[in-house]
Amino acid sequence: MCETDDASDGSYRRQDPDKHRRAGAARGDAEHAEHAEFSALLEDSIEDLYDNAPCGYLSTLLDGRIAKVNTTLLDWLGYTRAELVGRRRFSDLLTVGGKLYHETHFAPLLAMQNKVSGIALELKASDGSRLPVLVTSVVKTGTDGEPLLIRTTLFDARDRRAYEQELLRARREAEEAHRVAEAERARLHQVLAILQNSLLPPALPQVPGVEAAAYYHTASADELGGDFYDLFALGDGRWGFFLGDVCGKGPEAAAVTSLIRYTLRAASLHADDPAQALGTLNAAMLAGYPGDDPRYCTTIAGTLTSHEGALHVTLASGGHPPALLLRADGSAHCLPTPGGMLVGIMPRPNFTRTTAVLYPGDTLLLYTDGLTEARTADGPRYSEDALHAFAGDLAPAGAQQTITALTGLLQGFGDGLDDDTALLALGVPATATPRGTAP
Template sequence: MCRTAQEPQDPEEDEDDVDATAAAFTALLEDSAEELYEQAPCGYLSTMMDGTIAKINTTLLDWLGLNRRQVVGRMRFTDLLTVGGKLYHETHFAPLLRMSGEVNGIALDIKAAGGARLPVLVTSRLKTSTDGEPVLIRTTVFDARDRRAYEAELLRARKAAEEARRQAEADRERLQEALAVLQQSLLPSALPQVPGLEAASHYHTASPDLLGGDFYDLFPLDGTRWAFFLGDVCGKGPKAAAVTSLTRHTLRAAALHDPDPVTVLTTLNTVLNQRYTSGDTRYCTAVFGILEPRGEQCAVQIAAGGHPSALIQRADGTAEFLPTPGGMLIGILPEARFARAHTVLHRGDTLLLYTDGLTEARIGPKRELYGEDALRAFATAQPPAGPQALVTALTGLLDGFGDGLDDDTALLALGIPAPLPTPASEDPT
């Protein structure tokens, strides 16, 4: 109860306070050092220099389950320890005590009542005589059961966390393997051999944890013509993979029905637009083309929808784009317009199709786009040695982009191999 400044103090309350203070002071005077020693919350003992116990408090005797007669003058400190504790005491504890004069907080096990092991923390100090000679050892023993239990729990938690980490890593590796298998199922296992032509491809995965949406293919239409396509589905993951699978199968089926490039892309646009009309719009970019080899030449017809222009590396060392302006994204609108183009490949020429992961890579300190101009310059700098040589060079380029390449990239190169150089005739002399 709060007393205001005007209220008189109760004399009986003053007398109670004085009595309580007097009782506390009297108890403090009667609390002898011997009683503090005997009933302390930790164990105390003093030993001779050979380890014989000369004095031990009641607390430690209770822990040991022994009486004073059994211990004082009859046992050594090491007799209280477990086998492992004795070994550690002889090899580490005692030598360190002799050298430094004190040892603090060493973890040991003592043999408690009933044969149980009691984890303790031991601190020992040498007491010296007036001439500096050690005469006895004073030791304090702290009960470390709570600490040991805490450490055991920490160790258990650490082991559980490590096991969880290993399991997560194993699961991630299995997931990456499964994703790699699924990714490969969306691409041809190998390109077919086209008489008179050379073909090469490469798929660069930006992240092993995500399915990419890039795709390509090359397949025969009849005895003289071959179809090819390359594209990029919007997004990543399982949904993008489903669209990729549908796109590849639709392009193949449409090409076998009517191989005209614009007609094929129009069919794909209709399928995607009708399939994804519930708000989850899915679309892609693509280039579809027809190859018709004619001896030393190969006629090429292509149509493109929203896709980067194909690049041609010519046998004379130049490089140029085959522009397809105005081609629209495939699958967004019910009716879409697609750009058409054609060219002729001669010996040593290579037609390169690629997805925008290549040209949209970020390079240099300013993280600038790599771009189409840089790609054309790169192709011009490469010797016109055919599709495989160009794809190999581009693979090295992609690897050099490092983390600047944050999107999957597909490459498909087609061309007529250059004639092998005529070997120099041997000197008849």
């Protein structure tokens, strides 16, 4: 060990010769590593970079003959340099479809623009396999501006092609699933339409001296509605009819509708008046749907009897909107049945009756609340007042004319009509025997 003068602070320090040697060796190693890295960069010549680039390169003469090609492209296609340079044109490396596209689109665009970028083509390898590539070609010009050769860069698009094929496969599967779903939906609509029609009379019967018309609007093809109507013979020249609306939709509502139709038909045959028939229906619904799952409906039922050219009507209502009477003199008013209770709620409900006489030119209209609860184009509900005003403008009108006008009204609501609607009109033709005249 030796002592040396440290000029920085004027003191004496003891220095270690081995430390100096280690520091010098470390500096030497770092310099050697840096020199080695620099040498490696020098070894990566431009020619080597061209030949072993991760993409394919080739240069062609203006007639398309290959003048230069890198090793990457040769490896992709399985050719030797001697097999391509000076002996093949770029278009010779393309598939039939690619060659046609090259001749009709690629080459003309390149001649006009001196550059074409990102064109998808397919190369044909020596073993006959196909290689999808993205091609960019640039025309190199001389100092005089004249074209000398064409430089082309090709990027391997196999991963992209696989991705596109996967997307295409997924799209086809989605389209097939959509087609199957649409077919299933169409079959469902057909089944629902058949079931819905089974809950309605296939056609209204011909009643002597009476014009009858009906219409049923289905708000959704995907659900069974709960509206219903019917017109049927009671015997001895009397006819029964009813119209109503079951609470809810779907199969459960359809089952209740079926129960109501057949119960009301049977009850009307034996009842003295419509109110008694509604009482029988109420008892049947309470018995069929007891406990925590009650079912109920609103309905209006009646009977028709022809007498001396007039039609005598008796009505009873179970919580249903009142019927409208359109008179031959152009007036229109409702036939109120106050106090009528919902059917299927209480053990001893109160069903009220009313009567009316229809003369030639008069029409009685029954409807469900899908009509009066439809939303208009301005947003608010259509309302019963609006319907009464519509009927007042329409009167006098026969049964079919009334139903036709209301059908147009319903269609005008568009998406605002979100509930099923049933309409039933009964009238005396204007050509019938005048009142007070013997038939």
